[in-house]
Amino acid sequence: MTFGARVSQPGYDATTAAVKDLTFDSDANSLKIWKAGSVNISVSEANGGAGTGYVEVSHGLDYPPFFLTYFKLKDANKIWFQKSLDDSQLPATYINTTSYANNTNLVMEITVNGTLGAFTAIGYYIIFIDEAYQT
Amino acid sequence: MTETFGIKVSQPGYDATTAAKENLVFSSEYDTLKLFDSGSGTIEVPGDNKGTVQITHSLGYKPAFLVFSDNPLWATSGKFSAYTWRAIGGGLSEPNYATDNTKLYLTFYNPGLDSVTFTYHYHIYYNKIA
Numbered sequence: 001m002t003f004g005a006r007v008s009q010p011g012y013d014a015t016t017a018a019v020k021d022l023t024f025d026s027d028a029n030s031l032k033i034w035k036a037g038s039v040n041i042s043v044s045e046a047n048g049g050a051g052t053g054y055v056e057v058s059h060g061l062d063y064p065p066f067f068l069t070y071f072k073l074k075d076a077n078k079i080w081f082q083k084s085l086d087d088s089q090l091p092a093t094y095i096n097t098t099s100y101a102n103n104t105n106l107v108m109e110i111t112v113n114g115t116l117g118a119f120t121a122i123g124y125y126i127i128f129i130d131e132a133y134q135t
Numbered sequence: 136m137t138e139t140f141g142i143k144v145s146q147p148g149y150d151a152t153t154a155a156k157e158n159l160v161f162s163s164e165y166d167t168l169k170l171f172d173s174g175s176g177t178i179e180v181p182g183d184n185k186g187t188v189q190i191t192h193s194l195g196y197k198p199a200f201l202v203f204s205d206n207p208l209w210a211t212s213g214k215f216s217a218y219t220w221r222a223i224g225g226g227l228s229e230p231n232y233a234t235d236n237t238k239l240y241l242t243f244y245n246p247g248l249d250s251v252t253f254t255y256h257y258h259i260y261y262n263k264i265a
Binding site for chain 1: 144146156157159160161162165166167168197199200201202217218231232233234235236240262264265
């Protein structure tokens with residue numbers, strides 16, 4: 001005898017639908033959000049070289065978790081997915097936003113090249129309970 | 136007396152009433168990504184140019200999203216990546232993705248001479264980022 005719960009997408013029978021056509025299946029893990037929020041990232045002046053800034057977000061999970069990150073210039077309207085920022089508002093010759101997780105922190109960092117003053121960006125994050133990798 | 140209600144589903148071999156959060160398949164205590172819309176498309180970008188696809192979501196806030204696209208300048212097309220990059224003025228053909236309160240913007244850069252076609256797949260979630 002097997003137990004479990006399944007919820008199908010509209011138009012599918014939950015008792016027979018393939019897993020890909022289910023919105024929930026207790027036999028398949030779901031990504032569970034542990035923590036979400038935003039942090040200010042102060043980026044140093046780039047005087048013909050590189051301007052950098054980074055922030056650590058403590059997650060308290062003791063393993064590198066799965067995550068999603070987005071970046072936004074503080075006074076801009078759009079948020080950007082991971083490695084980019086709005087170059088129409090940032091007169092840089094190179095923009096790189098990077099995120100990574102270790103056992104204690106999610107690190108969000110920004111590097112720009114060019115000649116531009118210090119600025120502030122906002123990093124948005126979603127950290128999941130689920131590990132970034134399964135050992 | 137305060138009572139708590141909810142649903143927990145554990146991984147095989149664990150008791151849902153006592154399992155650590157890492158060993159649960161689902162718990163109503165934790166939010167999940169909830170899909171609002173997904174779709175696919177292509178965009179042809181002329182040489183030394185960029186092209187932007189706008190996808191309306193009208194959520195009234197900036198939602199979480201994921202986008203996968205191929206890079207036709209790779210040796211073999213049909214490889215889809217969420218990777219984005221922006222080397223301004225560089226010779227790299229790369230995408231980047233943004234959203235505001237009403238639309239998702241997918242921008243593809245083509246530094247080459249010939250027109251190229253990018254294929255993309257997007258996923259927009261109800262979850263609010265900002």
